[in-house]
Amino acid sequence: xxxxxxxFDPKAIEERWYAHWESRGLFRPxxxxxxxxxxxxxxPNVTGSLHIGHALxxxxxxxxxxxxxxxxxxxxxxxxxxxxxxxxxxxVERNLDSQGIKRAEIGREAFLEHVWExxxxxxxxxxxxLRRLGASCDWAHERFTMxxxxxxxxxxxxxxxxxxxxxxxxxxxxxxxxxxQTAISDLEVETxxxxxxxxxxxxxxxxxxxxxxxxTTRPETMLxxxxxxxxxxxxxxxxxxxxxIKHPITGRLIPIVPDEHADPELGSGAVKITPGHxxxxxxxxxxxxxxxxxxxxxxxxxxxxxxxxxxxARVVQTQDGLIPSELLGLTREEARKAVVTKLEDEGxxxxxxxxxxxxxxxxxxxxxxxxxxxxxxxxxAAKLALPALQAVKNGDIRVVPExxxxxxxxxxxxxxxxxxxxxxxxxxxxxxxxxxDGHVFVAATEEEARAQAGGKPVRQDEDVLDTxxxxxxxxxxxxxxxxxxxxxxxxxxxxxGRGASAAQKTHSAADAxxxxxxxxxxxxxxxxxxxRHYPNDVLISGFDILFFWDARMAMQGIEFMGxxxxxxxxxxxxxxxxxxxxxxxxxxxxVDPLGLIDKYGADAxxxxxxxxxxxxxxxxxxxxxxEGYRNFATKLWNAxxxxxxxxxGSSESIAAPPAExxxxxxxxxxxxxxxxxxxxxxxxxxYDEMAxxxxxxxxxxxxxxxxxxxxxxxxxxxxxxxxxxxxxxxVMLHPLMPFITEELWHAMGQRPYDLIxxxxxxxxxxxxxxxxxxxxxxxxxxxxxxxxxxxxNVPPSAKPMMEVYFQSKAVEGYLLRNEKAVGRLARVGLLxxxxxxxxxxxxxxxxxxxxxxxxxxxxxGFGANVSLEGLIDIEAEKSRLDKAxxxxxxxxxxxxxxxxNPNFTERAKPEAVEKARSDHEAKAAEAERLRAALGRLG
Numbered sequence: 001x002x003x004x005x006x007x008f009d010p011k012a013i014e015e016r017w018y019a020h021w022e023s024r025g026l027f028r029p030x031x032x033x034x035x036x037x038x039x040x041x042x043x044p045n046v047t048g049s050l051h052i053g054h055a056l057x058x059x060x061x062x063x064x065x066x067x068x069x070x071x072x073x074x075x076x077x078x079x080x081x082x083x084x085x086x087x088x089x090x091x092v093e094r095n096l097d098s099q100g101i102k103r104a105e106i107g108r109e110a111f112l113e114h115v116w117e118x119x120x121x122x123x124x125x126x127x128x129x130l131r132r133l134g135a136s137c138d139w140a141h142e143r144f145t146m147x148x149x150x151x152x153x154x155x156x157x158x159x160x161x162x163x164x165x166x167x168x169x170x171x172x173x174x175x176x177x178x179x180x181q182t183a184i185s186d187l188e189v190e191t192x193x194x195x196x197x198x199x200x201x202x203x204x205x206x207x208x209x210x211x212x213x214x215x216t217t218r219p220e221t222m223l224x225x226x227x228x229x230x231x232x233x234x235x236x237x238x239x240x241x242x243x244x245i246k247h248p249i250t251g252r253l254i255p256i257v258p259d260e261h262a263d264p265e266l267g268s269g270a271v272k273i274t275p276g277h278x279x280x281x282x283x284x285x286x287x288x289x290x291x292x293x294x295x296x297x298x299x300x301x302x303x304x305x306x307x308x309x310x311x312x313a314r315v316v317q318t319q320d321g322l323i324p325s326e327l328l329g330l331t332r333e334e335a336r337k338a339v340v341t342k343l344e345d346e347g348x349x350x351x352x353x354x355x356x357x358x359x360x361x362x363x364x365x366x367x368x369x370x371x372x373x374x375x376x377x378x379x380x381a382a383k384l385a386l387p388a389l390q391a392v393k394n395g396d397i398r399v400v401p402e403x404x405x406x407x408x409x410x411x412x413x414x415x416x417x418x419x420x421x422x423x424x425x426x427x428x429x430x431x432x433x434x435x436x437d438g439h440v441f442v443a444a445t446e447e448e449a450r451a452q453a454g455g456k457p458v459r460q461d462e463d464v465l466d467t468x469x470x471x472x473x474x475x476x477x478x479x480x481x482x483x484x485x486x487x488x489x490x491x492x493x494x495x496x497g498r499g500a501s502a503a504q505k506t507h508s509a510a511d512a513x514x515x516x517x518x519x520x521x522x523x524x525x526x527x528x529x530x531x532r533h534y535p536n537d538v539l540i541s542g543f544d545i546l547f548f549w550d551a552r553m554a555m556q557g558i559e560f561m562g563x564x565x566x567x568x569x570x571x572x573x574x575x576x577x578x579x580x581x582x583x584x585x586x587x588x589x590x591v592d593p594l595g596l597i598d599k600y601g602a603d604a605x606x607x608x609x610x611x612x613x614x615x616x617x618x619x620x621x622x623x624x625x626x627e628g629y630r631n632f633a634t635k636l637w638n639a640x641x642x643x644x645x646x647x648x649g650s651s652e653s654i655a656a657p658p659a660e661x662x663x664x665x666x667x668x669x670x671x672x673x674x675x676x677x678x679x680x681x682x683x684x685x686x687y688d689e690m691a692x693x694x695x696x697x698x699x700x701x702x703x704x705x706x707x708x709x710x711x712x713x714x715x716x717x718x719x720x721x722x723x724x725x726x727x728x729x730x731v732m733l734h735p736l737m738p739f740i741t742e743e744l745w746h747a748m749g750q751r752p753y754d755l756i757x758x759x760x761x762x763x764x765x766x767x768x769x770x771x772x773x774x775x776x777x778x779x780x781x782x783x784x785x786x787x788x789x790x791x792x793n794v795p796p797s798a799k800p801m802m803e804v805y806f807q808s809k810a811v812e813g814y815l816l817r818n819e820k821a822v823g824r825l826a827r828v829g830l831l832x833x834x835x836x837x838x839x840x841x842x843x844x845x846x847x848x849x850x851x852x853x854x855x856x857x858x859x860x861g862f863g864a865n866v867s868l869e870g871l872i873d874i875e876a877e878k879s880r881l882d883k884a885x886x887x888x889x890x891x892x893x894x895x896x897x898x899x900x901n902p903n904f905t906e907r908a909k910p911e912a913v914e915k916a917r918s919d920h921e922a923k924a925a926e927a928e929r930l931r932a933a934l935g936r937l938g
Contacts (some may be wrong), residue, residue, distance in 0.1 A: 001644060001649045001650070001747070001748060001749050002220060002746070002747050003334065003644065004637065004640060004644065004711070004744075004747050005392075006641070008634045008637035008638075008740070010600070010601025010602065010603060010604070010630075010633070010739060010740070010759070011598075011601070013172055013739050013740070013742075013743045014132070014134070014183050014602055014739045015132075015404065016737055017738075017742050018125065018132075018134065018739075019263055020768055020822070021136065021742075021754070021756055022139060024036075024525060024754075024758050025140070025146040026136075026754060026757055027077070027136045027137060027139065027756075028074075028075070028076060028138040028140065028613055029139050029757055030139070031072070031073070032074070033073065033076040034071075034072055034073050034074040034477070034717050034881065036073065036074045036076065036532045036533050036537040037068040037073040037074065037076070037537050038075075038076045038077075038078070038477060038533040038534070038535075038537050039061055039064065039065060039076075039077050039078070039364055039536055039537060039538050039539070039540070040077075040078040040387045040475050040539065041058065041061060041078060041079045041080070041135075042057065042476055042537055042539075042540075042545070042807070043082040043143075043145065043471060043474060044081055044082065044126045044130075045079045045081065045082055045126075046082065046083055046084055046088060046119060046123040047084050047087045047088050047091050047123075047125070047145070048082040048084070048087075048125075048126045049125055049126055049129060050126055050129035050132075050593055050594060051082060051592075051826055052575045052591045052592075052593050052621065053542060053574070054126070054130075054855060055133055055605065055609060056572060056575050056609045056613065057540060057541070057542060057572065058130060058133055058135050058261075058801065059133065059605075059606045059610060060078065060540050060570070060572060060609075060610065060613060060687060061135070061540050062077075062133075062134060062135050062136055062606075062735070062738075063606075063610055063687065063736055064540075064682075064735075065077045065136055065137075066136055066734060066735040066738060066756065067735045067760070068537075069136070069757065070731065070734070070735070070756075070757070070758060070759060070760040071757075071760050071805060072759065072760075074532075076138055076141065076144065076533050076621040077135075077136065077137045077138055078137070078138065078141055078474075078478045078479075078772055079127070079130075079135070079137035079138065079139060079141065079142050079143070080142055080143030080144055080145070080474075080478060081123065081126065081127065081143075081144050081145070081146050082103065082467055082470075082471055083144065083145045083146045083426065083427060084467060085422055085424050085427040085464060085465065085466075085472075086177075086180060086184065086188065086364060086422070086424060087364060088119075088426050088466075089115070089180075089424050089425065089426040090364055090365075091118070092111070092114055092115050092118050092426070095114075095118065096111075096114060096354065097852045104773075105426070106333075107798065108425050110425065110526075110693060111425055111426075112425060115426050116865040122343060122879035126143070126730070126921070127139075129594060132597055132599070133593070133602055133605075133606070134602050134603075134739060135607065136371065136756070138213065140561060141478070143476075143478045144843040145257050145428075145467070145470050145471060146417045146427075146428075148480070149471075149477075150302070150470070150477055151428060151478070152345055152482070153472060153473055153481055153482060153568035154428045154469070154470045154477070155428070155431045155444050156467065156468075156482050157329050157446065157473055157477075157556065157560065158431055158442070158465065159431055159442055159443060159444050159562070161379060161559075162442040165380070166379060166380045166383060166384065166559075167377060167378070167379055167380070167420075167442070168378055168380070168418065169375060169376070169378070169432075169440065170375070170376065170378050171373060171374065171375045171376075172282075172360065172373070172374075172376065172378070172417065172419070172844065173276070173277075173278075173279055173282050173371045173372065173373055174371070174372060174376060174419050175188070175189050175274075175367065175369050175371065175592050176311075176313075176370045176371070176374065177362040177364075177365050177367065177369060178311070178312050178313035178367055178368075178370055179360070179362065179365035179366075179367045180364075180365050181311045181312065181423055181600075182422050182423035182919075183374065183376055183419055183421065183422055183423065183789050184215075184362060184369070184422075184527075185419075185466060185468060185548060185823045186548070187468075187545065187548045188362060188363050188364065189360045189361070189362065189363065189369050189543075190360070190361050190362075190363040191358050191359065191361070192358070192359055192361055193356050193357070193358055193359070194356070194357050194358075194359040195353075195354070195356060195357075195752060196217055196355055196356070196357035196359070197215055197352050197353065198215060198216075198217055198353040198354075198355040199215070199219045199341055199351075199353060200213055200214070200215045200268060200342065200350040200351045200353075201213065201214050201215075201216065201219065201248070201265060201343060201348055201349060201350060201725055202347075202348045202349075202350050203228060203246075203247065203248060203272075203348075204248065205240070205243055205244070205245055205246070206243070206244040206245060206246045206253055207243070207244075208313075211245075212228060212230075212237070212256065212268075212269060212270050212518035213246060213268040213270060214228055214267075214270045214271055214272045214348055215266070215267025215268050215270070215271065215359050216271070216272055216376040218277075218278075218336070218354070219299050219336060219339050219340055219343070219430070220273075220315075220335040220339050221274045221277045221278070222247070222249065222272055222274070222333055222339065223249065223250060223308045223315065223318065223323050223327065223335070224255055224274050224276050224277060224308040224318055225227065225250075225252070225254055225272045225273065225274050225306075226256065226258070226273055226275055226276075226285065226290060226305070226306055227249060227255050227256070227257050227272075227273040227284070227285070227288060227290070228245055228255075228256045228270055228271070228272055228273060229256075229257050229258070229259040229262045229270070229271050229272075229273050229284055229288075230256060230258060230259075230262050230269060230270045231258070231260060231262045231263070231264050231269065231480075232258035232259070233257070233264075234262070234264045234269050236264075236269065237256070237270060239781060240256050241256055241257070241258050241435050242255065242256065243255070244255050244256070247322075248346055248348040249320075249324065249339065249342055249343070249346075250320075250322035250323060250324075252320065252322050253324060253773035255288075256270075257273070257286045257288040259288065259545065260288055261280055261281075261283070261284050261423065270741060270895065273288075274306075274307045275278075275290075275291050275305050275306075275373075276306050276307045276308070276371075276372075276373045277307075277308070277309065277370065277371050277372070277373075278371055279371050282305075282371075285305070286898065287754065288342060289425070291305060293402050304319050304320075304800050305569050306318045306319060306320070306325065306865045307370060307372075307373050309332075309370060309746070311367060313332050313333050313370045313372075314329055314330060314331055314332075315327050315328055315329060315331075316328065317328045319841070321755075323614035324342075326338070327339070329829070332370075334370070338913075341567075341715065347705070362618060365421075374500075376419045376420075376421045376463075377421040377461075377542065378417040378675040379417070379418040379420055379469070379805070380415060380417065380419060380420055381415045381416065381418040382415055382557065383418070383666070384555035384556070384558075385412040385413075385551070385561055386412075387414045387555070387558040387559070388412060388551060388554035388555045388558060389408075389409060389412040389413065389802070389807065391554060391558065391564045392408055393409075396563075396564045396567075397450040397554065397564045397566065397567070397568070397569055397573070398567060398568045398569070399568075399569050400568060400569070400570045400571070400615060400685050401571070401615040404543060404569075404571050406826055407546065408546065408551065408840055409419070411547050411551065412551060416661055418466075418469075418760070418887070419466070420465050420466045420468075420469045420834065421461075421463040421464075421465065421466070422463060422465065422466055423462075423463055424463070424464050425464070426464065426466030427462055427465055427470075428465040428468065428469075428470055429460060429461070429463075429464055430460075430461040430463050430465055430588060430879045431443060431444055431445075431460075431461075431908050432460070433446060433449035433450075433458035433460050433461070433909050434459050434460075434461065435453045435455070435456050435458050436456070436457065436459070438900050439453065441453055441458060442844055446458065449662065450612065450693065452894075465897075468548050468549060469552075469707050470550060471549060471553075472549065472552040472553050472555070472556040472641075473553075473560075474553065474555055475534065475535070475539075475553055475557055475565035475566065476534050476560065476561055476565065479529045479530040479534055480529050480530050480930065481530055481534075481560070481561070483530065494605075497718075498615065501742075504677070517525065517583040519739075519789070533564070533565050534563070535557070535561070535564060536563055536565055536566040536569060537565070537566065537567055537568065538566055538567065538569075538685075539553070539565070539566040539568070539569050539570065540570045540572065541570060541571055541572075542569070542571070542573075543571040543572070543573065543574075544574065544705075546571060546836060550571075551568060553565050553566075553848070563793055568685070569895070571615055572615075573613075573617050573618035573619060573750040574618045574619070575591070575609075575618070575619045575621050576618050576619065576620050577591070577620070577621065578619065578621065578622035578623075579620070584594075586666070590621075590664065591621055593605060593659065594626060596623070597624075600626045600627060600629075600630040600740070601630060601633065601740075602631075602735035602739060603629075603739050603740050604627075604629040604630035604633055605626055605739055607624045607629040607632065607691060607695075607736050607739065608621070608625045608628075608629050608735060609621075610687040610688070610690060610691045610736055611625075611629070611687070611688055611691035611692065611695070612625065612688065613688060614686075614687075614688045614809045615685070615686065619916055632695060632698070632699060633740050635698070635703055636698060636703075636729070636733075636740060636744070637740065637744070638920065639698075639702070639703045639726070640726070640744045640747065640748065642707060643707075643723070643726060643748070644747075644748070645724055646714045646722075647714060647719055647887070648719050648722045648726070649723055649749040650723060650727060650745075650748040650749025650750070650837070651720070651723040651724040651726075653724060654759060654761070654762060654764075655673070655762065655763060655765065656668045656672075656721075656724060656764060656765035657717075657720040657721055657724055658717075659717055659721050660717065661717060661718065661769070662768075662771040662774045662818075663706065663709050663710060663718075663771075663775060663818075664710075664717060664718060664721040664776070665768040665771035666768065666771040666772055666777070667721060667725050668708075668721075668725070668768070668776040669699060669703050669765070669766070669768050669771060669772050670720065670765035670772075671728045671761070671763055671765075672763050672765055672766065672934050674693055674694065674701075674732065675728070675732065675761050676762065677693035678690055678693050678732055679691065681693060683700050688936075689733075690736065691736060694729075694732055694733050694736065695755050697729070698729055698733065701730060702725065702726075703762065705775075706722075706725070707722075707820075707831050708821075708825060709775075709778075709821050709825075711824075712720065712805055712824075723748070726748065727745075727748070727754070728761050730744055730745050730747065730748075730755060730756065730762060731758050731760065731761050732757075732867065733757070734755055734756070740754075741754060741755055742754065742755045744767060745758070761903075774813075774814045774817075774818075777811065777859065777860065777862075778814060778815075778818050778821070778822065779863070780859055781822060781826070781857070781859055782822060782825045782826045784857055784859065784878055785826040785828060785857065785866065786825075786826060786848075787886070788855045788857070788866065788933065789827075791881070791929070791933035792855065792868070792872060792877050792933060793872060793877065794868065794871055794872060795871065796827070798827070798869050798871050799827050799828060799829055800828055800829070800834065800864045800868060800871055801828065801829045801830075801831055801866070801867050802826075802829065802830055802831065802864050802865070802867050803831040803833060803854075803863065803864060803865045803867070804830060804831065804832060804863070804864040805833070805862070805863045805864065805893055806861060806862055807861045807862065807863075808861030808862070810861065811859075811860065811861035811862045811871060815830075815862070816878070825844070828866060843929055854866055854867045854868055855868060855870075878934060881930050881933055881934040882934060884930050885927050885930035885931050885934060888923050888927035888930060889925040889927045890921075891919075891923045892920060892924045892927055893924035895916055895919055895923060896919035898916055899913075899917060899920060903915075
């Protein structure tokens with residue numbers, strides 16, 4: 001046993017214990033014959049730093065991993081980082097710009113060398129921060145999505161999907177970022193409300209029989225209009241359907257088509273259709289027949305869709321050559337002003353209204369995203385989605401909470417083709433090769449592509465793959481898929497091997513100073529690792545990437561492995577600020593998890609996040625909660641010090657020791673019940689219930705009651721039981737608070753192993769109902785006396801006499817066996833006028849109370865008078881309590897009247913209604929408590 005410092009300082013122990021665990025390989029102990037258990041970490045961006053969402057996600061994963069490890073399983077937590085194509089390229093470009101270097105000037109290979117150099121220098125920031133959180137990943141198994149082995153997996157997947165007819169090249173609308181000049185995913189689009197305008201324009205009919213008014217928020221795109229749509233049931237326009245209008249600027253003849261996209265209640269009820277620059281308009285074009293359907297492929301005779309923007313979103317000539325030359329080369333903003341001026345000059349501008357417009361922005365570039373028609377590579381997601389859809393329906397994938405099943409079904413049933421190409425340099429180069437005659441060959445290497453081309457020269461596609469494509473292979477590519485050789489997955493040559501680019505070789509040289517990844521203690525090769533740990537047991541993910549990552553992993557996993565990638569999908573909510581607002585830098589309400597760790601310790605932050613995680617509900621993070629759980633850690637620390645001072649060390653037994661004293665039999669039973677609650681919470685993935693069970697047992701049951709009850713009575717039996725119960729606490733709490741529990745585990749005595757690999761509790765004991773009933777009665781009695789003393793302002797130093805009466809021999813035994821503890825904890829002296837008599841005495845008690853001015857205590861089989869004579873002014877107390885109760889009742893009734901008013905409950909803000917309900921409950925409880933206290937005084 002080593003004496004603990006008086007003050008708990010998390011900083012002093014966290015770094016030391018993490019280094020100890022990692023250096024000894026304890027995150028993946030050697031358990032080749034154990035039941036495998038696997039989880040993969042959603043790979044954070046290599047550019048990133050730990051934010052509060054990472055802290056939540058990885059805390060939840062670590063809690064499960066540590067628990068499974070303590071159950072004796074071969075627990076593998078796969079860790080790694082994502083190359084984060086656009087984010088990383090942006091960072092490196094910015095660094096080069098600061099040096100006066102332009103990407104386009106130095107070329108692709110030189111630029112990629114700069115990226116690898118940056119990755120070697122700065123790319124490990126987030127993994128270092130994850131260690132501070134206590135993430136017990138198998139770092140020997142760390143992966144990076146641009147590792148040669150992973151690159152081979154990505155290339156193999158693309159080539160194989162192409163062979164199966166599931167990858168193809170097509171021309172469709174994409175989210176186009178004009179700054180980075182690449183397609184981006186929906187997740188990289190941030191919609192903001194922007195103050196804009198709503199223009200109503202007049203389009204003349206081609207037969208000069210009149211005009212039709214159309215409304216738009218983007219008048220500049222009218223230069224590529226291909227139709228005007230009206231609702232088929234709109235009586236105002238039924239006679240115009242099928243007619244043509246003459247475009248007021250280009251003179252282009254375009255049809256009026258019926259489509260339900262046109263809302264009769266919005267604007268004029270007629271909308272211009274620009275399928276080359278609006279996703280909804282594109283769908284209208286499909287329905288109207290002048291845009292190819294999703295099931296068609298673009299050919300040389302495909303219908304023309306007018307395009308009026310180049311890669312930088314500047315105006316270019318449309319295919320029909322009808323845009324006036326003075327508008328060419330303008331930006332979108334410049335074109336808007338010029339078009340509006342032309343319309344005004346021609347009398348075609350009807351009116352302009354101010355309006356808030358939801359506008360898509362690139363989350364990294366900050367520029368408005370342009371729907372743009374371009375040729376890209378696509379995955380036939382509709383075909384891949386069917387097995388993933390069925391996997392949830394038939395229970396192969398358990399979704400927690402189940403409410404997300406409906407969302408899963410809805411998205412997969414309506415899934416669109418998946419654009420997987422990006423116009424970037426950093427990422428997995430698309431393994432497609434082009435011959436001079438335009439033929440495309442998909443192959444793993446240039447040699448294979450040239451062979452397919454009959455030996456003719458070929459050039460590789462300049463684009464790279466969407467990072468969601470590569471990360472969709474994460475659950476199995478990290479385990480060595482595809483099995484191309486018998487060489488081990490980990491510890492392989494990172495220099496690139498066959499076909500390694502100059503950039504990859506540069507990466508190898510830059511990493512030479514770093515130790516290579518070491519084989520796991522199990523020494524599993526590709527086949528054993530893949531067969532042993534696929535499918536994974538659980539995936540923990542934020543609901544916000546359900547479509548972008550989770551569903552795509554399911555699709556790819558089933559396609560390539562024949563099984564869903566995980567048995568359980570757990571979706572957690574977002575972390576919001578204390579007021580429930582979404583965190584953002586612009587609002588200034590973001591929370592830095594590292595700052596909280598510095599201030600309160602990693603254990604306190606972890607416990608807070610787990611305690612507030614309630615299956616998918618968003619978390620309102622209040623720093624006071626973190627502070628509160630730091631106090632909880634301090635409480636545990638002080639309990640350990642108290643036990644040490646009373647000669648209590650570590651336990652010599654996993655099973656509960658034998659006990660005769662009711663207090664010891666009781667605490668053993670409380671451990672058994674707490675363990676059952678924890679086991680059930682782990683089975684159901686209820687993190688809030690895990691935290692609640694252990695918190696209330698440690699703080700309330702063990703520290704506030706057991707330690708107090710046995711104070712001054714540490715015989716040998718009690719020392720053994722106290723040591724065992726405290727050991728059980730450390731083991732049960734370890735998954736949530738790993739650092740303090742490991743420190744206390746070793747401080748309490750010599751141990752043959754570290755807590756991180758200790759066995760999950762197996763008490764081999766039962767709840768003793770007699771001891772439980774006795775101690776709960778005792779706790780109720782002390783609590784009642786303490787509560788009454790507080791309510792009636794009895795001085796803490798006063799020790800009034802309590803005259804007791806019994807209705808039960810059993811209750812009489814309870815008190816006589818524990819009278820010292822009752823006297824000490826309730827601060828009362830005890831008188832027994834009727835000891836040994838089991839006959840009812842309640843009438844005497846009632847009479848005595850009325851005469852003596854004492855507090856009446858009533859419990860099961862028991863009554864008592866606590867004399868207050870000389871301790872308080874009884875009449876003054878009665879008056880005070882009566883006034884306070886009346887005030888609470890008045891507020892209670894006022895709030896009840898307010899809540900009964902529909903004008904309030906239906907029109908007020910939800911948070912105001914919720915506060916009123918909460919206040920009503922509090923005032924009702926206060927009134928009841930005060931009346932009860934008054935009743936004790938007669």
